Amino acid sequence: MSEASSEVRAQVARLAPWLVDKGRPDEAVALLAVWAANGPNDSEGQNLLAEALRIDPSARLAQMAFERMEGVAGEHSELAAATAHYSVEAVQRLFSELQRPTFRRAQMGFNNNIKFKGAVYHVQTEDSGLDQPHIITHLFADGGRVIKSHKRSYAAEVQRPDVAEVVRGLMKSQHMEMVLMLRDGRFDAVIEGREVGGMTLLTEAPSVDVKKLSKKKDGEGTQKPAAVAPVAGASLAGPRRFTLHVLRSLVGGPERYEPVGDSVVIGASGAVSLAGERFCHAEEALLDYRQGRLILEDLEGGNGVFFRIRTPMELEMGDEFLVGDQLLRVERNPVADDGPDRAPTYFYSSPKWPSSFRVVQVLEGGALGACVVARGSTLQIGSVMGDLVFADDPLVADQHCVIEEQAGTVVLSDLASRTGVFVRVRGEQELTQGDELVIGRTRLVVDLSPNQ
Numbered sequence: 001m002s003e004a005s006s007e008v009r010a011q012v013a014r015l016a017p018w019l020v021d022k023g024r025p026d027e028a029v030a031l032l033a034v035w036a037a038n039g040p041n042d043s044e045g046q047n048l049l050a051e052a053l054r055i056d057p058s059a060r061l062a063q064m065a066f067e068r069m070e071g072v073a074g075e076h077s078e079l080a081a082a083t084a085h086y087s088v089e090a091v092q093r094l095f096s097e098l099q100r101p102t103f104r105r106a107q108m109g110f111n112n113n114i115k116f117k118g119a120v121y122h123v124q125t126e127d128s129g130l131d132q133p134h135i136i137t138h139l140f141a142d143g144g145r146v147i148k149s150h151k152r153s154y155a156a157e158v159q160r161p162d163v164a165e166v167v168r169g170l171m172k173s174q175h176m177e178m179v180l181m182l183r184d185g186r187f188d189a190v191i192e193g194r195e196v197g198g199m200t201l202l203t204e205a206p207s208v209d210v211k212k213l214s215k216k217k218d219g220e221g222t223q224k225p226a227a228v229a230p231v232a233g234a235s236l237a238g239p240r241r242f243t244l245h246v247l248r249s250l251v252g253g254p255e256r257y258e259p260v261g262d263s264v265v266i267g268a269s270g271a272v273s274l275a276g277e278r279f280c281h282a283e284e285a286l287l288d289y290r291q292g293r294l295i296l297e298d299l300e301g302g303n304g305v306f307f308r309i310r311t312p313m314e315l316e317m318g319d320e321f322l323v324g325d326q327l328l329r330v331e332r333n334p335v336a337d338d339g340p341d342r343a344p345t346y347f348y349s350s351p352k353w354p355s356s357f358r359v360v361q362v363l364e365g366g367a368l369g370a371c372v373v374a375r376g377s378t379l380q381i382g383s384v385m386g387d388l389v390f391a392d393d394p395l396v397a398d399q400h401c402v403i404e405e406q407a408g409t410v411v412l413s414d415l416a417s418r419t420g421v422f423v424r425v426r427g428e429q430e431l432t433q434g435d436e437l438v439i440g441r442t443r444l445v446v447d448l449s450p451n452q
Helices: 003-021 025-037 043-055 060-069 077-085 088-099 163-183
Strands: 110-116 119-127 134-141 145-153 199-201 243-248 263-266 285-290 293-298 306-308 313-315 320-323 326-331 358-362 368-373 378-382 401-406 409-414 421-424 428-431 436-439 442-447
Touching: 003 025, 003 043, 003 088, 025 043, 025 060, 025 077, 025 088, 043 060, 060 077, 110 163, 110 378, 110 401, 119 163, 134 163, 145 163, 163 401, 163 409, 306 320, 313 421, 358 378, 409 421, 421 436
Parallel strands: 145 199
Antiparallel strands: 110 119, 119 134, 134 145, 243 442, 263 285, 285 293, 293 428, 306 421, 306 436, 313 409, 320 326, 320 421, 326 358, 358 368, 378 401, 401 409, 436 442
């Protein structure tokens, strides 16, 4: 698939939730189905199709798109008509509408409840609109007391054609900045009454130390030299660029791997073979040394390589992560279908707790285990306390990690656990000294010390 087609698919992924928010779910499903089928049956297309089925599991267009992607013969005239309608030009027009500054007074802001040290705080970010171009974020405590406020101007951005998107990004960053400062204890003195909070006027860009693993590969579409698997009895030439020290293995094997060459395969057929590791496929990943940088590239199709996070990590729906020996996946909650029918017929029940996302346990073989929805915008995992508790896993800390929806973004944070939290690499990830990886149940640490 061309780079242009991949870009259109990325735009479609952004357009779909916008169309749903505007009350146009049928258009969102049609757009997703068309561009899932318009291109190779790869992870991008499959994600678009999955989103279409999430919005409407019974959508006929989505079923046609599935048949087209799988090469199943059938009557697909409706899909063909939708494909003609949602051309590249039509997608561009919709995307321009998404970016257009349709607001004058203000954009809709963000609101999140945050649990911190046993108390619940509320963070609210609002925009004052193009007439008074500034963004304000308030931190509330005690059910309504404002203890800290941040204010930034975006007057310099008002004339930009993409001002709506710029302002949205600034709101998101400023909102997350307030949440992270609260968690880092920056407002403890204000909360305890030892300092005055008040309003702070900020001129620098928001400081948000939240990382996001790349989903694409550098130089995607270019041909790279293939890594060569070791041959028994052969002597491989070349420099040793790195060492992988084995921190944990349930099957024994070497204490370290010291492969040579600039391209090394991790997998049963590669130089880092992890012999006996039952969850390691023939080719899990490629370690590629490029201009002084060590790049880990996911080769897809296996069980994956997981990277230990050092800072809060932004997740996308469908991302997988490890807590102890538990494989978990973050997902959107299904669209509610328990409202009144068209008659209409009404029913009454206890109020439902709002939820931003859910976390699903993935068992050996791909079967699904426990499924827990977030309470509001937060879900905590641990062995003693939390919404999802793994009491029998010795690698899970009492309070291990927390997943929060902040300003429309799902953020995974390690709560200083001893064994860490690992996120599955999709695409490429640069490795640095001391980074830790998990493949199956084998744990490795990266050593980039100079070759002795």
